[in-house]
Each structure stands twice: as structure tokens, then as C-alpha cells.
Amino acid sequence: MRIGELAAQTGVSPKTIRYYEDIGLLPAPPRTPSGYREYGGDAPARLGFVRTAQAVGLTLGEIREVLAFRDCGEAPCPHVRQLIEQHAAELTERIAALTAVRAELELLAQRARTTSATAATNAVFCHIIEG
Incomplete structure (x- = not known):
């Protein structure tokens, strides 16, 4: 799914999606031969998690830590608690x-x-x- 589709599906602007990618909240997706970002099926859920975590007061740095636990195969819930x-x-x-x-x-x-x-x-x- 391209960035415009991801933005439309999640309500997160393309600019914000690119920013989240730049700061490590969203893994850099592969690109098509013409240079378009091609996001995987887990990107909407990940963006949803980021937005929900922000809404309860977690900073982007803290959210990045939580996602790093998950990305390494560790349970992030103790850290979240x-x-x-x-x-x-x-x-x-x-x-x-x-x-x-x-x-x-x-x-x-x-x-x-x-x-x-x-x-x-x-x-x-x-x-x-x-x-």
C-alpha cells in the first residue's frame, strides 16, 4: 500500500507518516522501481498503536522504546506498565x-x-x- 492509501486508511497525514519513519517509529518500507514507498499490511496497526499511545501521554521516544521491544521479539507490556x-x-x-x-x-x-x-x-x- 502506498503512502496516500495508508494516510487515508489511518487518518495520519503523509508528512507525519514520513516523520514517523524518519524517527524510527515506522520501519522504512521497500520502494517500487519508480521510488514509491510500499507499506506492508502491519503499517496501519502500528500507526494506530502510535496514535493511541500518544493519546494517553507517552512521548514519541517512549513509544519508540516500546516498539523496539516488540520488534526484537520481546513482550513490551512490562515496560508499558x-x-x-x-x-x-x-x-x-x-x-x-x-x-x-x-x-x-x-x-x-x-x-x-x-x-x-x-x-x-x-x-x-x-x-x-x-x-
Whole structure:
């Protein structure tokens, strides 16, 4: 299957397919005598895996590692489990930090509603933030 067909079947642009090939996520396919890439039957599934793994937060480098396990005949699932646990822990930390920022913003919004926008204060920049 040529790159246009693969793109149409997977919803991944030809440019992105070529990029994935360049960075090792998709093996370089053989070429026809006229130079067209001729992708094998597993290319759509591989692209689907890449897109799904990206959607859950894996980086392209991490996805390349997972695919390398599979390409060497090893089970990638233990490595994937580790990556997922790591990403989940990082996400929990980010959510906690964002929750703290949101609470601070809500306090500032309350202050903004209860003070005059032109109130004379000793604030250097803005009394809403500086208190």
C-alpha cells in the first residue's frame, strides 16, 4: 500500500507518516522501481498503536522504546506498565499543583470582586495580586 492509501486508511497525514519513519517509529518500507514507498499490511496497526499511545501521554521516544521491544521479539507490556504508572504519578502531581494554583486564583478573583479597581494602594503593580 502506498503512502496516500495508508494516510487515508489511518487518518495520519503523509508528512507525519514520513516523520514517523524518519524517527524510527515506522520501519522504512521497500520502494517500487519508480521510488514509491510500499507499506506492508502491519503499517496501519502500528500507526494506530502510535496514535493511541500518544493519546494517553507517552512521548514519541517512549513509544519508540516500546516498539523496539516488540520488534526484537520481546513482550513490551512490562515496560508499558512501568511507563503508564510513571505517567499516572506525574499526572497526579500536576493535578495537585494545578489545584493549588486554581485555589489561589479563586482567592484573587474574590479579592478583585470586593475591591475597587481604582483603589489607592501602596501596590507597585496591581493591588489584586499584591494584596
